[in-house]
Amino acid sequence: MAGPTMISKVKAYWAPLILFGLGLFYQLVVLPRSFPTSHYDALGIKPYSSVEQVKEAYEKFSSKWNSGEEIPSTADFLKIQYAYELLTDPLWKRNYDIYGIDEQLHILEKVREQYGEESYSRIDLPLLDATDRSVHAFNVVTSEDFPSIFHDSKPWLIQVYSDGSYLCGQFSGAWKTIAALLEGIANTGMVELGDIRLATHLAERKPIGQIFFRRGLPSLVAFPPGCKSSDCMTRFEGELSVDAVTDWFATAILKLPRIFYYTKESMGKNFLAKTGPHKVKVIFFSKTGERASPFVRQISRNYWAYASFAFVLWREEESSIWWNTFEVESAPAIVFLKDPGVKPVVYYGSFNNSRLSEVMEQNKLQELPQLRSVTSMELGCDARGYSRAGSDTTIWYCVILAGRLSPELNKMRETIRRVQETLLSDDESNAADTDQSLSPAAVAFRNKRLTFAWLDGEAQDRYCSFYLFSETSFETCGARRDMSDVPRLFIVRYKRNTTEDEAKIERKPRNIWDAMQEQEVDPASQLVVRYNGSDEIPQIAKWVSEIIQDGDSKDLPFYRAKTPELVPEDSEPLLTRSAQSLFSKSIGMKQRIRNIMGQCYDYLGDPRIGPALLLAALMSFGTIWLMRGQQLAHPSQSGQPGPSANEDENRPARRKRAKKGSNEAGPPSITDEEPKDAYQMPLLDSDSD
Template sequence: MSRGAMASFASTARTYALPGILVSMAVVWQLFILPKTFPRSHYEVIGVKSNSSSDEIFEAYERLTSEWKSNKDVDIVTENVIEVQHAFEVLSNELRRRDYDLFNVDELQDIAKITKKRYVGEKISRLELPLLKTFEDDLHFMDDDSKVLTSQNFGGMLRDEMTWLIQVYSLGSASCQKFSPSWKRIVTWLDGVVNTGKVELGEVQIAAYLAERNQVTGHPFFRYGLPSLVAFPANCRNFDCLLRYSGELNVDAIVDWIATDILGLPRILYYSPEALVRDVIRKPAPHKVKVIFFSRTGHRAAPFLRQAAKDYQEYASFAFVLWQEENAQLWWNLFEMESAPAIVFLKDPGVKFVHYGAINSSDFKSLMEQHKTHALRQLRSITSMDLGCDPRGHSPAGNGSFPWYCVVIAGKPGFKLSKAREVLRSVQDNLTNEAITDAVDISSAPFSLVAAQAFKEKRLSLGWLDGVAQKKYCFFYLSSENVTETCGPRNYEEEEDVPKLFLVRYQRNISEDNVKVDKRFKPAWDLMKEDVSGLASQLVAKYNGSMEVPEILSWISKIIKEGDSKDLPYYMNNVGTDVPKPEPSITDEIPQDASQALESDTESEE
């Protein structure tokens, strides 16, 4: 045979020999190595078949133990003695045997290992039986509000758009009983944020679906034992997106896993008193209400609080503080709060609200809706439409064609703007508290009631503007020679701050009142290309009087009375020199892109 032919034969032999070698190795693994790798089943230890009756198991156990039970003070504990006892305690109980047969769940396994280390070599009389002393046939599980999942309702759960957390448990498990109070707390903490359910191992089809599969035997099992926690994220429809919890079985860790890893909710940090004042209370973003939680436990924020922090991030900043008695006087001086747990809402300068005691999800959501904005709201892109201070929208009263008004105080953040906001807030309080029983005839009503009636009808809104963060919008309305006193950054430390008050009158064209208004933000160049007749025209009046509440109320009422009774010019674009000026009370026309100036300012502000 030639050298080339010999090489070809050798290559062919290697090609066909390799699969044969692998097959031989697999046979050796199955026959000799695998049985030694996996421990004997409990049935093999007792010496019975897996379908044996309870009586047969008991008889086999008695035969194995009769000899060493009669010589307790002589015989020595061996590993086999403990294995027999272990097997019997599992197989002699109906629920434990079911869990073992179906899912290889065995709570005695770790106890048996500890027992071997402690008693092997000792006299049998010293062995304490049964191994699982804490186990009782009548285990008591606490009632909770989680949904019991069965084969009848499980499919509906998978169609739910919310996140689900499911506990797989056994009524025969002491570990699950021990976890029961913790599960009840978890269900309470997750209320309103995550749906919770539980599956008992007796629901074999569902439990098998939620279990893992042994890669060698294909048998369903729970890697981390029972109870087992699995989560279906929102819109998860199949097994591939199921997530398993592998951490410690404590409430704080489980809830944090759900909130952080599953829901992606922000953490609410704890602050020391010094850091709270420095990083939260004095932090920029004056448009946001400060929500401060005082806790006596130091626990992480409940998921519904973290969900609120996410949902209301445009409106509020959130912080946690650990209540300590040595700081009680400090919190009294700052917030006039007396004890914890408590929630403090810091709103306008000098305005706060304190809620004492624990709170649930629905009550906290109600509090947030009530206190999410300042008492005097800041005019921003997310509030301008609600306030009716946007030409693309309507007054808070609805889609009527009547005129409506926005009164705004603008200035650079600081003491003077805070005082001006307090004055305008007093004006708002006066309008709110004014008793109006019947509809007011605008044409004949005294000034004191005209503004109050408009406020009651939701045709009048009041707000404030940050002249630094929202400089473009501020310049837009207050363009004048000395406008830098109110709008724009501080260039010099000695520069004077002068808050200014102005009123914008909005009027929708009556002939165009059926035009559908697209409220989505559009750049100025897009508006130029389309019909803007659905937008409201704007006229502005600037206030030059003293910052006294009666004078401001009189000024607002006078403008509203004139604006409601006179047919003022309707402007859609910039005023040309040939267009007549409006009445003296309303001095300047405002072009239609005011809302876009507001959008551009608030984007940079965030």
């Protein structure tokens, strides 16, 4: 009887027993490991004792050793000597007392392994080297300056350092490089641990409220764009290297896309072939193979609508390939690939943020730019906008070559580029040598009143058909129906009514039709002339000049219409992938797991967990004891004595037998099988009626 009774009690009290065991294990095993002995314990003094008290305690040990009264073991001597040297240095003591930083503990382990069980007198002293630990600090931020540094929306990267830290001194060179790479796109600053108020604000906190730096010093924290408090602050947890820090900051903080490296085998099929024809191809040649710097990635995002970017690692054995392909002689270099058949534009040397921005602005468009949703206003080929010459210009022109992507279109694009060169050279030459018939077009082109562009007739079907509405427009606009592709040239004359633009009188529409008309028509009038001549360059240039001369001199009808919207091009996956989805190598899977384990370890060091587990065990035990006592006092409504332990165990068996017996004794239901002697009673005539 005792065995089943004990088993029944264990089953009833299993939860409080487990909680009680966990509480004891936490108090006796886990908690002591979370709070190891301090260096003050090695000297036998109270925590946070002064430097004088540390020296007094060490002198007591030293006098005993010198007198021969006590001979310490090597391990004990190393503990005492290390604690003395650490706690007598003001900076090291400050870092240890306030933040728990002890970055030289590896030296103690190294000396232990070196001397083993040898006599303590053979150990070379001092253990710690207090010389050459200076940190070259710049852009230091103090607690007084901190509230006012967020005057703009630029992000911040701040290094928390200590003047007495070897690791911070070793990181100084890398930090200068990081600050230089982030110049122009982010602010950088340094905070010394001596500024306790600000350093505490930037430090981490354990569940018990203790401040610390999980990965020691230096510690890097970032404030994303627009962030002005610690609530949105992000902490760097990766390897302290230039590449890892800048990649993390560019990817996680600035949300910038990466620029990938390509080889001579993958350049054609994975970059050039997959990049849209409307974009300029920008290729960086690097000697080092370093990742794209943050300002390069920033510029690539700013110009993603105009260009695609790639990196190539320069190797001398492949130099002939790159010379024959892109005319690149050496690295570092940047190559701009524009229109088909146009010579690549090559720049040599290193680039900073301002120079690269200037070069990109000069080369962001093709020699014959494409008319697109993002370029129509900039090119002056939009009836809702203005001329490239400025908003004061009332009449301007746009020559558009429309067609589907094909060899015929590429050939015609080359012709139009030659027309541009003809007008440009005609304008720059002497008046005696120029063809006066081209003068109107040359002057308009120089004054930015004339623009040349090409249009993808297949992608911009509605826009193309709006200007080339005819029986043969299918040969130029829309999807390809047959093998014939006929590029067509036309010119659009835009004119704005300056009187109407300046007045801008707000008048109420008389009816719904007037309101719809006011909203739908474009502010500038458009007159379209299609070119039906030959593909000769002089003839095209002369035709453009004649149109401009007539458009400027004659009073033509002011006709306004609603131009179809240009369809945005498909986004390029390489540069439009969200930066959050790019897995940063600076914070890999191992590092993420390590961070999670560190957070769990912080909670294990909470001394409140053990008493909470013991209290939960006590409350659970009392609750179960009371419930069992009530069951024994009131076993059932009929006043029968409560069930014994044997009855508790046999109750499921009795229920099973009772259920089985009830099923056998019960009458058959309509769902049971039909009895063998059953038959259908015939119906009487009266019943059938």
